[in-house]
Amino acid sequence: MTHVNAPLTPTGRLRLARCIVEDGWLPARAAERFGVSLTTARRWSARYREQATAGMSDRSSRPRHSPRQTSRRLERRVVGLRVARRWGPAKIAYHLGMHPSTVHKILSRYGCVRLAFTDPATGARVRASTRQVHRFEHPAPGDLIHVDIKKLGRIPDGGGHKVHGRPTGKRNSRRGTGYWYIHNAIDDHSRLAYSELLEDEKKETAASFWERAAAYFASAGITVRRVLTDNGPCYRSNAFAGALGEQITHKRTRPYRPQTNGKVERYNRTMLEEWAYATAYLNEAERAKEFPDFLHRYNHHRGHTALRGATPADRVPNLRGQYN
Structure with missing residues (x-):
């Protein structure tokens, strides 16, 4: 033109x-x-x-030779990660050691639409909202810790629907295997996470969890100033207030507004995708055994899009013993 x-x-x-x-x-x-x-x-x-x-007429300005052009093999890896794991350009780039803009161009060239425009279950394109999301982040570790509980059904012995399919999996789920109550604490600035698989969501359990979580953050050199929870009974109890103490300010989310605690909700989604439903486990013991490895990978090795490819440990040097 x-x-x-x-x-x-x-x-x-x-x-x-x-x-x-x-x-x-x-x-x-x-x-x-x-x-x-x-x-x-x-x-x-x-x-x-x-x-x-x-x-x-005008000639193409494309060079005859592009020695630094991305190889077809690497392009196929990019598209494969997008289809198989539903990762965005930034996460794929951090995983493969590429620049996010390069990955975005490859996905666009192969006709991959944005994940926000697709259905999570089927991958089919759906109508998406044009609403822009503005991310807020506290300036220092410990300024705010997001605390929440995720309820997760346990896998019956022999496997659930991922192993046997939906009909058999539903029958197995009726055996009364119960639930895990996964108590989570996420640092707003660094995304450093501390989680435990516990038996219930009682006030005593939530209070004891916070005491262990606070000790974990303290061991990483983080001084907790504020804690954000929902309005669940366990968090409104005197037991939880006593565990927080007088030095920590307790903030609560607006009723029926889970996005107020959005960072821990996003962590819950990551936990389900990369641990709970990541593979076809044969029983709950097998899945629970993998949980510490997931938590270590999340904190030390997994690049976060919101952190521009850095890990929580990169923002909390004391976590690795690099005291400064």
Whole structure:
């Protein structure tokens, strides 16, 4: 496509070239007449001699050789991670050691739409909202700790629907295997997480969990100033208030507004995708055994999109013993 401010359109180039080639004008005279440089006049007259009218169109600016172009094999890995794991450009880039903009271009070239435009279960494209999300982050570790409980059904012995399919899996789920109450605490600034698989969500359990979580954050050099929870009975109890103490401010979310505690809700989703439902476990003991490994990977090795590819440990140097 010709630039809007270009002195010559394809028709003008043709007239210039014909003046030189067919009418015998000197290139300098033709350049002055059409208001272009002598080099431009010679270029279009040479193309006219070689290709006639067909040579007056713009040529592709793409180089003949691109030695640093992303290989097809790496492009297939990018698309494979998008389809198999439903990762975004930034997370794929951190995993493969690429730049997020390069991954975005590859996904666009292969026709991969944004994850927000697809159904999580089927991957089919759906109508998406154009609402923009503005992320807020506290400036230092410990300024705010998000605390929440995730209820998760246990896997019956022999496996659930991921192993046997939906009909058999539903029958197995009726055996009364019970639930885990996963108590979570997430640092707002660093996304450092502390979680435990517990038997209930009673006030005594929540209070004891917070005491262990506070000790964990303290061991990483984090001084907790505020804690954010929902309005569950265990968090409104005197037991939990006593566990927090007088030095920590207790904040609560707005009723029926889980997005107020959005960072821990996002952690819950990551936990389900990358641990709870990541593979077909044969029993709950097998899945529970993998939980500490997931938590270590999340805190020390998993690059976070919100942290520009860094890990929580990168934002909490004392977690690795690098005291400063």
